Amino acid sequence: MRLEGRVAMITGGARGQGAAEARLFAREGAKVVFGDVLDQEGASVQAEINGAGHEAVYVHLDVTSEADWQRAVDVARSRFRRLDVLVNNAGIWREGVVKETTEENWDAVMDVNVTGAFLGTRFVIPEMRRAGGGSIINISSAAGLVGDLRSAPYGASKGGIRLLTRATAIQYAGDGIRANCIHPGPVDAPMYHEIRPDAASREAGTSRTLMGRMGTVEEIAYGALYLASDESSFVTGAELAIDGGMTAQ
Template structure:
């Protein structure tokens, strides 16, 4: 590895599986000290144990991103363990399928609470720490579903669109402090969400024909985009959307 984030301290949410697990691995492999957060601490412990057995600096914490108090604790642990944060990856997210009329209040509140409010709480809690580090990079995981529409997933679409908009606002506000804020917009990635849709008998695999690269992405491919935005390789990028979708929205 090339040490592209050597000496930096990162906090990654939703780290027990999928894109979050890939992100903590890639960041740690490239030299970062990583605080890995997830609501499923038992599952996260297993992922982190494998990384620490390889000599990587990763610490697991239980974190419900929809809980502002949990964020305060996460920042405190990060600074006590490794020092001020310079990287935040707001990855935790959930997907629910109902459309407009079918989305009840509980589904709306749950999806918006994690996907949208969780990103806001994370930025609000971590920015003072990044300021203490002298600057850094925030990467918010949005989605191509925050750019284009589909026939389902009203709350998901709404929340991911909000993440993109919040990203741009924060980029404008904190750019003068050398705090960069960008989003990654994944397409269809082989994660637990896709596996669940597949197990429910959905025709998810048929969507590959609409992707120019004719396949779904991998979690590690998204993590490589996160690494780019976390590193100094993207030092003149802020308020940007990094679309990683195999070209899917290019033909919408």
């Protein structure tokens, strides 16, 4: 198993890509602590993983709350004694070109997508140092690589998490902590359906990929699994686009 003996924390894990990562990491031998603000959905993913004979704990974790981060890290320490992997996956999207974006929407997106990842990184670093190293995986977006037509704050936030990744990589390489990011293209997860609620608009989005379709949550989770495991032990400060070729053009 590719994550045997490892303990992983995943944010935004109650559904979509985060839930797929929780399921896959647990199947690959990791003990998983995953958090979200959707407690009912989180509890049912927890029951499903544990029912399949693996080990996962759901915690209420609003990534913008320092108190929630402290509690989540305490759960990892008390239940599993260590923390080796963090996936900063929680994210939100708000519609709005620059002129139509309210400060409230700007702040909401920045708070979850950038500050949330920053707080997570800050809270897990001492745990990873204690464990002798670790792997931090930040979920950015194709919209962190190329301009986003419909949302100014989303693209700015995903560009922010991209450079947070590099700062983390260069600042903590000496502690054996690696940091990398993933840029998903359109993924068949709730956020994409929220952004593009009708089939025609989804097709307009997926036509920008070379494969002409949405990615699956598993296709993203396998990238995260690689970056979480020792198979990527020489990879840090790197960026993996899993976007069906969208940003290759």
